[in-house]
């Protein structure tokens with residue numbers, strides 16, 4: 529039997545190379561050997577109060593981008609969270625046993641309180657209960673989580689265990705972290721800092737759907753230093769970043785070539801960046817073409833989300849019926 533895996537995707541902007549190599553590439557493999565549910569967490573994103581058009585466009589963009597990356601609607605169930613109302617019912621039920629103290633202790637909540645003291649809404653506080661509902665609605669065994677989501681996973685486990693204990697029934701499986709086996713590939717940013725991310729500022733990340741001209745411009749502007757002064761010198765972080773980026777998009781020959789130039793103190797960053805830009809463009813071009821095609825094909829996107837919602841609801845309706853019965857919400 530295949531294991532059930534649930535993964536939520538926040539509809540916030542465009543995917544960059546860091547997202548692709550950090551998670552999505554692994555999702556493609558994960559879906560081959562598991563029963564995967566991928567959903568776009570549009571309710572979660574309401575905590576930040578997007579405009580209706582932004583919300584809709586962001587959902588559409590991430591849907592097109594995940595499909596372009598190879599999330600396969602025939603292999604996996606792909607749906608939009610708000611298409612499955614049973615999740616909101618389970619969220620309500622779980623909230624009755626979610627305590628203020630434990631919700632307030634979640635680090636990401638505390639960060640939000642500090643950073644945006646004027647928008648500490650109940651949705652933010654109960655973000656972990658909604659996440660738990662997302663996952664246990666399908667009685668999932670596993671959730672792929674990054675470092676930043678580990679505490680949320682711990683909360684899901686707490687809520688699932690609490691339900692089982694309260695009703696003296698081994699009903700919900702306790703979800704575990706899905707491990708991707710091999711080391712996760714971390715993609716550095718272009719500004720010399722450690723990680724590619726859009727919050728690090730424009731210019732730091734390269735998007736899968738980005739225009740080649742813009743990619744060239746960003747890479748040519750990437751941070752470097754004054755150059756090596758000794759043979760075989762260790763590379764400082766800013767330079768190592770460029771090499772690390774090369775490792776995921778360029779051929780081994782190219783990397784060896786620039787590595788030798790570095791070691792001989794003959795490297796010219798301009799040349800290296802030109803090559804890197806062309807290799808990034810070749811790598812991203814097929815994604816970009818697919819994203820553009822998919823965003824135009826609303827009929828297809830509608831079909832994918834309708835089929836996804838049907839499949840997701842089949843599983844969700846079954847769970848919520850059983851949960852109601854367990855809780856004592858029963859028909860006369």
Ligand code: TRP
Pocket residue numbers: 534535536537538569572658659662663671672677
């Ligand atoms: N909170 C996750 C994120 O920020 C998105 C998410 C929502 C999620 N619900 C989920 C992830 C359920 C895994 C399972 O990336």
